[in-house]
Amino acid sequence: MLLRDRMREDLRVRNYSPRTQKTYVDAVGKFAQHFDRPPGRLTEEDVRTYQVYLVEERHVSWTLFNQSVCALRFFYRTTLGRDWAVEHIPFAKPLILKAATWEPAHIPHAKAVMWFVQDVEKRSQGRIKVEYYWADSLIPRKQLVEALQKGVCDIAYINPAYQPGKLPLMTLSTLPATSPGEYYPTSKAYQELMQMPEMKAEIDKLNIQYLGPAVTTTYGIWTSKKQVRRLEDLKGLKIRAIGLMGNLLHALGGVPVSMGAGEIYQAIDKGTLDGGGANAPMAIGYKWPEVAKYYYTLPLGNMAMIVAVNKDSWKKIPPDIQERFKATHDIALGAAHDIFQGGGEVMLKRMVDAGEVIVTEPSPEDLAKARNVAKEKIWSDWVKKMEKKGLPGQKVLDRWLELLAKWHGTSPFK
16 A cells, blocks of 8 residues: 555544645645655655755745644554654744734725735735734824834834824825826825935934825815816815815815714714715715715825834834835735725715715816915915925925826726
8 A cells, every 4th residue: 555545544543634634644644745855765854854845935825834744643643653753943923013003994095005014914824924903902093103103013004194293295196277187197206205315314313214105186175065067166164174274264264173984973073073084985984974974086186194113113123024015015006096096986886876875076177276376375384384394395295296207097906
């Protein structure tokens, strides 16, 4: 009888499941193939050498490693009757990384942003394990920078609008009317912008390293009772707006209100707010159309944020996994574009067709007026504020506009 058949029989009579039988037999077969010799002629030292190969060269997961060792132990001790110990060599436990964000896990943007972290975790074959803390469950959003800096979390999704004092140049991303708001082109532009020495310096001093962009599509205005058809209709409306988008809203006659995303639905429902600024995936993800079905697509602006890692935590990540983070950028942007923008467009169309959302587009004249207000007032004020701090505001703004023009119209699917 062949050794393979004998081992299979030994497993069967001991009531091992068919799946385990196949796993064990295949594991011994791969062991023999590695040395190109029959397993009956291999030694205890060969078993140890093979374990080292699995850990140091193959970087297999603990599950696969353990299966291989258990299969070899069964083969030599039961099928061949050898009194071999076949012990595990030391196997490093997975590196545990804590990832924190303020967004709930079901929100399309959260899925898009964390996709590449989850992909790298999966491809690490068990060597890193990421614990995800959604919806401010580990750290409040306005404390994420400090928490990441101190290593309270290892990876975080950072929004400069929540801590403009620590990330002043990065608040550039909330300047209204700069970007057309497409996910992939804006991501590519921001990715390149973050290579500027001035942008790197801003996070370097905080013990933080950039991992990738986390942008949004353009925010419009969602309202509950009053349908906004033109800029004049914004006068006096209390609208939740974040960052410099609130400055534009104020300049156009609205009343910007600062509020956490998770609180907006209830505030609109109670009448504390008249509406909020958001793109379709965000608004639908938080169920705003139930209380604010009017969507005025005036481009308030979009936001470019970052996924970042604590520098000390980064040093603990094996070099090949570090490279995987870097190599996954473009693939991740394509996946995120599909999840966030593509998914958002599908959801919005479905709700419009069902009469659950009513969309109003601004006139060309209102678009031009809003952009002119943004450029002449808000962009200019931002540059002056940065330069008063000794920061190169105009240089960074010019580069941002240049990169947005460079990547405009590009797609991950061409």
